[in-house]
Amino acid sequence: PLKIVIVGAVAGGASAAARARRLSEDSEILLIERGHEPSFANCGMPYYIGGEIAHREKLLVAPVQLLRERLKLDVRTRHECLSIDRARKTVRILEVDTGKEYVETYDRLILSPGAAPLRPPLPGVNLPRVHTLRNLSDADRLLAASKAGGRAVVVGGGFIGIEMVENLLRRGIKTTLLERNPQVLTPWDPEMVSAFAETLRDRGVDLRLGEEVTAFGELPCGISVETSAGDVLEADFVVLAIGVRPEDDLARAAGLAVAARGGIVTNPRMQTSDPDIYAVGDAVEVRHVVTKETTRIPLAGPANRQGRIAADACFGRTSTFRGVQGTAIVGLFDHTAAMTGLSEKACRAAGIAHEKIYVHPAHHAGYYPGAERISLKLVFDPQDGRVLGAQAVGGAGIDKRIDVIAMALQAGMTVFDLEEAELCYAPQFGSAKDPVNMAGFVAAGVVRGDQPIVHADQIEELVTAGAYVLDVRTPAEFARGAIPAAINIPMEELRARLQELPRERAIIAYCQVGMRGYLATRVLLQSGFDKVRNLSGGYTTYRQKFAAPMLVSPAAR
Amino acid sequence: PLKIVIVGAVAGGASAAARARRLSEDSEILLIERGHEPSFANCGMPYYIGGEIAHREKLLVAPVQLLRERLKLDVRTRHECLSIDRARKTVRILEVDTGKEYVETYDRLILSPGAAPLRPPLPGVNLPRVHTLRNLSDADRLLAASKAGGRAVVVGGGFIGIEMVENLLRRGIKTTLLERNPQVLTPWDPEMVSAFAETLRDRGVDLRLGEEVTAFGELPCGISVETSAGDVLEADFVVLAIGVRPEDDLARAAGLAVAARGGIVTNPRMQTSDPDIYAVGDAVEVRHVVTKETTRIPLAGPANRQGRIAADACFGRTSTFRGVQGTAIVGLFDHTAAMTGLSEKACRAAGIAHEKIYVHPAHHAGYYPGAERISLKLVFDPQDGRVLGAQAVGGAGIDKRIDVIAMALQAGMTVFDLEEAELCYAPQFGSAKDPVNMAGFVAAGVVRGDQPIVHADQIEELVTAGAYVLDVRTPAEFARGAIPAAINIPMEELRARLQELPRERAIIAYCQVGMRGYLATRVLLQSGFDKVRNLSGGYTTYRQKFAAPMLVSPAAR
């Protein structure tokens, strides 16, 4: 039996403790947590603030008593680990409420201290009306503020920022969202989340993209927020959600290897540079399974699984963490965005050769009532078709498709494997050709060379260079908005009107989602037109990309 | 350019035709369909009868005009292919409405004739009130009958039988369901679908398991149904849904290889024994990817993909069909059952070594409102942990988990891969440890020997042989029903009461779902009890298995 000390008693730490107990009934397991509660549902807090989760107890996933009685853990809340003496294998602990300090020995130490919300050194950033959200005390404060009503400024349009906006709206709070980048939800590619921005605005949020906070100021009964656009906003409170920083100070002070840009360095068994010390969760650096590079992905799934692996390692088991692939999801009322693997911009940043396709199928059979559109982007290796990543947005069925592709990515599968995926089908659940198959068909067609494609952001350049833009939708669709300079020849008439098309020019064919455009491409390629390409995702992706007010075609005016 | 004749213009046939056109603009493509409509949504018909799908046009996925104008297909509805002359490479065709016959030549012939509902040679089986459901004419007749109200007898508790019962109930029809087997939905293992039987009964269906029809008789304005139990039921109409038989007569008459028990024989390129003739869909025999044996799985996904592959093959492409894994799903109001791969009984029938585990997690974070229970059964190789199959039942999130595991199965993954799956998590979509991870944890624990398990159907024998049954739930849970002879020692008290347990006897530990039972097993195994096993799935699986009225424990009386 060992004496295991675990610092941090939530996702990673509590999971490690529970697993350690199952592996060793006789070991002494100390769970040191400086907060009031162990094992709480961090991820539920925004919904508790918004009232969706009505009772605070719901957030206490494993209350102290359960951890003690069921798992025989020595849980010490309001105890903070101050330092590690690696030579002596001891930790110094502060009893927060009494100020008393004491020392504990360990055979194995597991660090799961998590990550702290960033608070940039801006004027007024420490005013009491500037909130961050990490633990239940924060949640309690934000709940009180939200119930009081009024106006709020949320800074940061990431997961937590978006979830907070949703829940403030639920409380009837007039909300402004400041996001420094030109898009919300930066892990996604911009065209995939432009609908989120629209929804935020439709719901009355004052969304300010490309704008950041420069200072906070005290008001008689409120707070002012100065922005980089020179505006001064007034609000009752601010939610600062611009990211987190790994809590690696303890590790750093103890001389453990810590990455230059933050994050405790570990091997796949979650062991730090000291073989008796393990680290897991938001505080560690991890390897990305696609780029093979180190990164940080502060999410609960990896934290939980890493905790389990660290416990295994303490007892000499060889379980290994395989790295992260960045599977993530976020909801905004009825909207959902999910992703796995690399985005297009991540591929670009990592210098990884990639191609992408877009499809917009219904989440279940179109003939069955309630079908909702999924916009699915698949990123893959243009040579061998290996899946590099996927993103999906829409309403229902988003999580399912990304989870399926996440599994494919974990298995190192290709677009040809997606083509042949055998998934559940009855009309209320899917389609005989599931959106995942559909994405596979299209991507495989691209890899095989059956379907040359072009992307929305290439059109302008191609048109300037003389390309002809062919819209094969119906006149009614065309009239509702089209790509500038496009000529409308409906698919049904195309074969009879081939002589109207220029043989010498490059042709960009497109339709509403890419299907008829593909068919048109096939017809033209086989009719002696050899510079034809289909606009992937069609006008739908075009609109998502430019998120512009509908461009009305000249013909329709 | 080729001349391709396709027989059957729905799932497999229309898909083949569409793909053939995309591959070859100049080929002549004839689509021969004896019915009134090509390309209709067979799978939507039950919901059209029930009124969920309000408009008949919705079922016409690709109307004749679209196929002609968009895909330049020579669609001939109400034309039936009568015979194939392989030597001359011609087919004889009957124009159904005129009785005229003519001959067409082909370069390639694709057969997608589907499967016909079984009509056993019972007295009265051809009475007009005995309906089957295959095409839109059948659906129209059943819609008329259902709208008239009254009583119905559905024969057969498979996919179509269950879907018909749901939709008849929607129309307010008093429904009896006869199923020859002791369970509905025979592809699933019985314990997984016992809840379906309960739901049917709760909804007022007169469900008769283990009972079959022996004769039909005409009544002045109705029909009588005699059953093997000696009962005579009276009804306004009957829906016969006891399975289908592949339409392989045309192939057989032409001398193509046909399996003894039915089904046209094809190679992975969907080629029959005649290299110029391909066959796809419900009419063909396929290889099961797990058993490697031939089987028939009449579902739309495989039919669609096979059609696509046959078209590829016509043009010399080497696309191959990988076989079927039996992914399937069915809904009954808010209940869903899905599966992929082999069931336990299929493993047993195929002589494949297997182990199984059960988990009952919530479909999303339990602390977020609306969480519904998933009962998930994972079947795997006890040696190497390879996933052999999975079944899930519950409400929401069933399709997702089975699709994820379907992907794992396609990739040949193991339970260790499920442990490390990185899936979407936010509270409204999943859990930090998704049900798929959870199933992986448990199964991996079994393979690694950390968690010896026992199954509900072994308890009686073990108890007879002297096993001690330990219920580690709370007294309140115990009082609500327990396994006969079980002794209740709550998990929280177990460590202090070890001396009450018999060291020499085998011990079966159990709780509500298997988690505390597992923990108890760990505690006991490490405390010198070496014959302890956990009841997989706990009392929940036990109840699903025996689907008996709650067994009240002696202590609780």
Ligand SMILES: Cc1cc2nc3c(=O)[nH]c(=O)nc-3n(C[C@H](O)[C@H](O)[C@H](O)COP(=O)(O)OP(=O)(O)OC[C@H]3O[C@@H](n4cnc5c(N)ncnc54)[C@H](O)[C@@H]3O)c2cc1C
């Ligand atoms: C509002 C919010 C919403 C989120 N939503 C999601 C979501 O939807 N999906 C998702 O996957 N992830 C979500 N996350 C992220 C997820 O909660 C984290 O990734 C996960 O909790 C990380 O686990 P951890 O163990 O590393 O850290 P934590 O769970 O943060 O636990 C670390 C604990 O260590 C304690 N601690 C730190 N230092 C010391 C010390 N020196 N001594 C004693 N105790 C110490 C801290 O008090 C803290 O309680 C969300 C996070 C927040 C804040």
Ligand SMILES: Cc1cc2nc3c(=O)[nH]c(=O)nc-3n(C[C@H](O)[C@H](O)[C@H](O)COP(=O)(O)OP(=O)(O)OC[C@H]3O[C@@H](n4cnc5c(N)ncnc54)[C@H](O)[C@@H]3O)c2cc1C
């Ligand atoms: C009520 C119902 C519900 C279903 N629900 C689902 C579901 O939810 N999920 C699922 O995956 N599957 C479902 N299916 C099964 C699915 O519809 C079939 O697997 C699929 O349609 C098979 O495709 P196919 O091309 O082989 O045959 P079909 O789609 O049946 O097409 C065959 C066509 O060939 C025609 N034909 C036959 N012989 C000739 C001939 N000699 N000359 C001319 N024409 C001919 C027939 O008239 C028929 O229209 C359901 C089926 C039914 C009947």
Ligand SMILES: CC(C)(COP(=O)(O)OP(=O)(O)OC[C@H]1O[C@@H](n2cnc3c(N)ncnc32)[C@H](O)[C@@H]1OP(=O)(O)O)[C@@H](O)C(=O)NCCC(=O)NCCS
């Ligand atoms: C309607 C029907 C004729 C369509 O056949 P189809 O054209 O092969 O299939 P889809 O309409 O789904 O389109 C798939 C094709 O479009 C392409 N495609 C889909 N979305 C695309 C997009 N956004 N961009 C480019 N191409 C796209 C796919 O790659 C595929 O082409 P490929 O096979 O050449 O790769 C046929 O599926 C059918 O008859 N279905 C109804 C009957 C039925 O299936 N019944 C049982 C279930 S109820």
Ligand SMILES: CC(C)(COP(=O)(O)OP(=O)(O)OC[C@H]1O[C@@H](n2cnc3c(N)ncnc32)[C@H](O)[C@@H]1OP(=O)(O)O)[C@@H](O)C(=O)NCCC(=O)NCCS
């Ligand atoms: C609550 C908490 C302490 C639980 O830790 P845990 O016991 O490891 O995890 P779970 O309760 O999910 O149980 C998983 C264990 O039960 C086993 N198990 C689950 N269902 C089972 C079943 N039906 N039969 C047998 N065993 C089962 C699993 O195999 C696993 O054991 P293993 O790791 O030894 O293989 C920890 O996850 C936690 O603190 N969570 C809340 C904090 C958090 O995660 N926040 C971020 C998200 S909001």
